[in-house]
Amino acid sequence: MIVMKLDIINLNNDITGQIDLHPEIFGLEPQEDILYKIIHWQLAKRRAGTHQVKERGDVRGSTRKIYKQKGTGKARHGAIRGAQFRGGGIIFGPHFRSHEYKINKKVRKLGLKFALSSKLKEVHLTIMDEFNLSSHKTADLKQKLGNFNAKSILIIDNNINENVKKSCANIHTINVLPVAGINVYDIIRHEKLIITVDALNAIKERLA
The missing domain is CATH 3.40.1370.10 (Ribosomal protein L4/L1)
Incomplete structure (x- = not known):
């Protein structure tokens, strides 16, 4: 050695x-x-792993369909809480984890x-x-x-x-x-x- x-x-x-x-x-x-x-x-x-976003079900807003499905000439949308709208939920964002x-x-x-x-x-x-x-x-x-x-x-x-x-x-x-x-x-x-x-x-x- x-x-x-x-x-x-x-x-x-x-x-x-x-x-x-x-x-x-x-x-x-x-x-x-x-x-x-x-x-x-x-x-x-x-x-820390404390990063957290709000998804569609976490943000404030009505669940009512914002306008009818057909006949408007616009894109088809559901509730106002969708990710494509301002203030809507985040898709696939980070969540609290280790x-x-x-x-x-x-x-x-x-x-x-x-x-x-x-x-x-x-x-x-x-x-x-x-x-x-x-x-x-x-x-x-x-x-x-x-x-x-x-x-x-x-x-x-x-x-x-x-x-x-x-x-x-x-x-x-x-x-x-x-x-x-x-x-x-x-x-x-x-x-x-x-x-x-x-x-x-x-x-x-x-x-x-």
């Missing part, structure tokens, strides 16, 4: 040690079709491995000894993460510090997730991925 090593750093961007990465999680060649399927599935689950669909559990697991492997391959993965802040101020967090020169950062930690939650709340480009909440979409859409040592061990247990 190939041993993959990566430096462990602290919040000051100083190297504090090294850690072995599991090749079956971080050493795979990402497949774009699998990543696309997982992201499409995730976004479909998030859709957009969620099922996807194989093994494919979801594989997609997560591909997402993690892609971050390592792009040199956008950082392992940190811990991610704790003594202050909840946003400015302090910005100063600490300024060393990474990334447009967006996702932090994965097993035990998220309360100060980290508060300081991240005001920055839309920085997000923090527990190991239980990691997903392909959030990993891919952030430029930089920071994983603490505790979180990395939990990910190994979950995916290995």
Whole structure:
């Protein structure tokens, strides 16, 4: 088995040690079709599905035939609520429904491995000894993460510090997730991925 090593750093961007990465999680060649399927599935689950139109039976109006069938020289019509009239019902319009669909559990697991492997391959993965802040101020967090020169950062930690939650709340480009909440979409859409040592061990247990 190939041993993959990566430096462990602290919040000051100083190297504090090294850690072995599991090749079956971080050493795979990402497949774009699998990543696309997982992201499409995730976004479909998030859709509210509250779009709704009124059909012929839902709009206001009489059900009386507007004029006689023959002899008028006009087209044959029924009630005023038909779709061809202004204010009439909509034909084949969207209705309230769930957009969620099922996807194989093994494919979801594989997609997560591909997402993690892609971050390592792009040199956008950082392992940190811990991610704790003594202050909840946003400015302090910005100063600490300024060393990474990334447009967006996702932090994965097993035990998220309360100060980290508060300081991240005001920055839309920085997000923090527990190991239980990691997903392909959030990993891919952030430029930089920071994983603490505790979180990395939990990910190994979950995916290995």
